[in-house]
Amino acid sequence: MFDIPLQVLLGQITIGLVNGCFYAILSLGLALIFGLLNVINFAHGALYMLGAFGVYLAMQKLGVNYWWSLLLVPVVVGAFGALVERLLLRRLIGLDHLYGLLFTFGLALVLEGIFRDIYGSAGLPYPTPPALRGLVDLGFMRMPIYRVWIVGASLVVCFATWFLIERTRLGSYLRAGTENAKMVQALGINVPLMVTFVYALGAALAAFAGVLAAPIYQVQPLMGSNILIVTFAVVVIGGLGSTAGAIATGLALGVIEGLSKVFYPEVSSTIVFIVMALVLLVRPAGLFGREA
């Protein structure tokens, strides 16, 4: 174990942390949507992919730079999410959960199919914005500025989401709605509007992660499917019911995955699922989940 250079170890930890940030942002949205809508949102990966294509196309077709895209793409994808909820997903309320799952799965296939048809399956490169190029010396190691930026921006967004849910009036509606939406509505709160908002928020968060991911991963139609499966595992491990828990679980699993690449690369693509199995054996409701 000691023959591994510190630089390699730290390098993998930072890559893991970057992935962990994506897991955290995506799993927050998934958990929010599942909590209030009772829908396992299989379209979440496609929304992430839309974020990445959004920033790519905004640059190619409209000449919009990275910073404006970072702001506008989540808004546009969020609005798309609101439309999907209002026009389509809403019709499935009251039916078995399976219909929501099938619908979102179908939506993901349609979106991925459209982009594959137009842009092919090969990855499209997106340049790192000039201000975030180069390396930064953190004292103990040198790290690409863009990775530091991803971690910083993600933590800010995660904290803002946590604050919204745990510390605001709207957040108390969301938490209460997750427990018993009918009762919340009977107390005079416009739950249908809140449901639309939550789906839009989840979509916007996924798109934000997609924008962040564009310069380091290739922009390609299936990028969302790949990350989504791991994100589901993250949600299962963290358990539903704790916002801070979802964020911590996402980051921790990214780092664990990174470390596994150093110590035992063969297991790196399955380590998350091994952790999931172990956690489920000990705590079936997940690490931070409330026992039903």
Added chain:
Amino acid sequence: MLQDLHAWYGESHILHGMTFSLQRGEVVALLGRNGSGRTTTLRAIMGLIDRREGIIRIGGKDVLHLPPHLVARLGVGYCPEERGIFASLSCEENLLLPPQQSSGGMPLEEIYSLLPNLAERRQTPGTRLSGGEQQMLAIARILRTGARLLLLDEISEGLAPVIVDRLFDLIIELKSRGYTILLVEQNKYFAGPLADRFLVVEHGDVTIQLTASELAAKAELVDRTLGV
């Protein structure tokens, strides 16, 4: 006011032409056995039951097709049998949850002075409160909104006698302040001295209507109907 109200849970027809009305400031108790349709009546008024037919009017407005939050905004406060306290919210967050519907709601300080033990437990998570505290909280949170029509389902159920006495005093206080209250009660001794009128519900319909003064005279009939 309800007229010829029918309601269904899935295939089962629960309310069979329920008809009655409430005057402003009146306290009316729905008496009946379990399963007679009293809880369903409250849920139907709130719009929590999908399949309904008939007429429900509140303050002259037809509400049968309104979603629950718009019914609540007409000034209807609903306290369900299971109390509906949210576990992930603190006592005070539960209390502040329902948005203010109209002016004239009870200010927070007044609620706390009326129910001092809620003030002590502000930060306690909802479900760590005792049953009595949860019940107080479930009523208190609909007072803050400015609701003038309160639908209270089995509020004395399963609570210690000392708590039931305090709830009794609370309802007396609310009555004196002019709230219109529709009580669902199993406990005749709780509802007896509180209500102006009693409606005995059987098989989803009102079969006996009594005023407070008639209740004593017809006690035997009511007891037989309720099976006590």
